[in-house]
Amino acid sequence: MTWFLDHVDDVLSLAAQHIYLAGLPLLLGLLIALPLGWLARRYRGLYAPFTAGFGLLYTIPSLALFILLPGILGTRILDRNNVLVAMTIYTVALLVRTVADALAAVPADVNQSATAMGYTRLRRFFAVELPLAVPVISAGMRVAAVSNVSIVSVAAIIGIPQLGLLFTDGFRRSFYDPIIVGIAACIVLALLFDLVIIGITRVLTPWQRAAGSAA
Amino acid sequence: MIVFDGVTKRYPDGTVAVDDLSLVAPTGKITVLVGPSGCGKTTSLRMVNRMIEPTSGTITLDGRDTARMKESDLRRGMGYVIQHAGLFPHRTVLENVGTVPRLLGWDRKKTDSRARELLERVGLPEAFASRYPSQLSGGQQQRVGVARALAADPPVMLMDEPFSAVDPVVREQLQDEFLRLQGELGKTILFVTHDIDEAIKLGDQVAVLRVGGVLAQLADPAYLLAHPVDDFVADFVGRDRGYRALSFQPTPRLPLRPERTLLLGETPAGVAQDWALVVDDENRPLGWIEPRRVEGAIRTEMLHRGGTVAPASGPLRAALDAALSSPSRRGVIVDDSGSLVGTVRAHEVLNAIEEAARPEVENPANPGASAP
16 A cells, blocks of 8 residues: 555556557547448348457457557557557457447337438438447447456556556566556556446437336 | 339349339328238338339329439438337437428427427327337327328328227227328328228228239229229128228218206106116216116216217218117217217118118229229
């Protein structure tokens, strides 16, 4: 505890890095997964290759990805963008199937009546399908958020600063205080992400709460 | 006016859903497409707004070929109501109703006031405006569905089994209100149902389709009941079509008798008849009682309420039913305000039916072809 109190500023700064490296890819990944999931839903033949193919990306070990990306992207090994790209890939891997399934769960008669009232395909996606897919997509985002918070810490091995540094630091010095603080901070961050996602979902889906209170 | 001219829908696997359909849905009238499942009625409906494209043939809307119109423009000009209403669960009732006006670019204020006007029109209370569809019953959702279809005041309405998913009592209410609304609005309506009773009740003309999408007969309901063109139509139209045809015959002058009436709270001592009719202060019938079995004042729970009540203005079916269902065997006839006019016996109604002319056959050689 005294170690934590002595290093509050450092821990907060690392936590801020951690939020940036885990959080921004969540948004980028969602933006990429939306059109991919839409395609997988729209063209039946694409569903299996897309969901299986993108899902497989998740099995690439993160350390391997952190080391390989600079070669592929032409970035320097210590560039934070490598981590952002890697985390975005993991987010996409988790969300493509979620988005496709969320869109598939929109009731057929709702889509049909939207079309019959004169929605163009694009407008229908944003006005009807996407809002109705929010609860399922949000569930996927919560999984991806926890996963990102956890995986990002591995980047400490290649020297990108975030909470993972507390683990490598503790390991090198055989000193457990920073490791315990790091774990606690990761848990707090994961909960924070979860709360933010739940909050945003609630704001976007007032109709879901109405359903719960139906007379 | 919607005109189908030789419209065929053939799927790539060779299935023919609609086969060379030619049909006119006149302006301001309800045309019902009815038939067993697989007869292509829904396919025909969806070809009108091009949710399904015909393989061959043309569909014109007031003389314009729909195939040449922009899909979204075509659809925004047609109200569309489906079985489970298909309301947007994430939008309030008011927003649902305002969907098409918003698509057409109306501003929020004009859209909202139009939507409120329509909610009132379909009989939904103001308080429903801010609710979500999940908070409404099936019948209420269907009313919202109708309001939504009417929002931009389209000349044409396409309705695909709109009342089939609600319970019979609500269905009848919705049908009656639909007819009242159509009386005010005069839309050109294409209405799909598998229920011949609904077709006959709602249709100005009824198109009976057989499996494979072939038009079997197109006629007005009374004509269809009196002159089914073949066995298929006769079977489909059903057994008690003679009785149901009475729905379309206005009641001629029936020999009405005055009836001894009693009021609630009165004591029927000294009333000789087996049955006496109890009415309220405004002479509206409440139910029958057997005076001999009543001791003391008449109370509400003593009334026999089994009998139906028929309006003097018709139809004959209601008058006959009133006589048949009455415990006293005397059918209760009321005027338009619901006040008692008199009673009539079943055989007297039957005499009136026998004296009334049957609907005329316009083309006895081929009754089906004589339709409008």
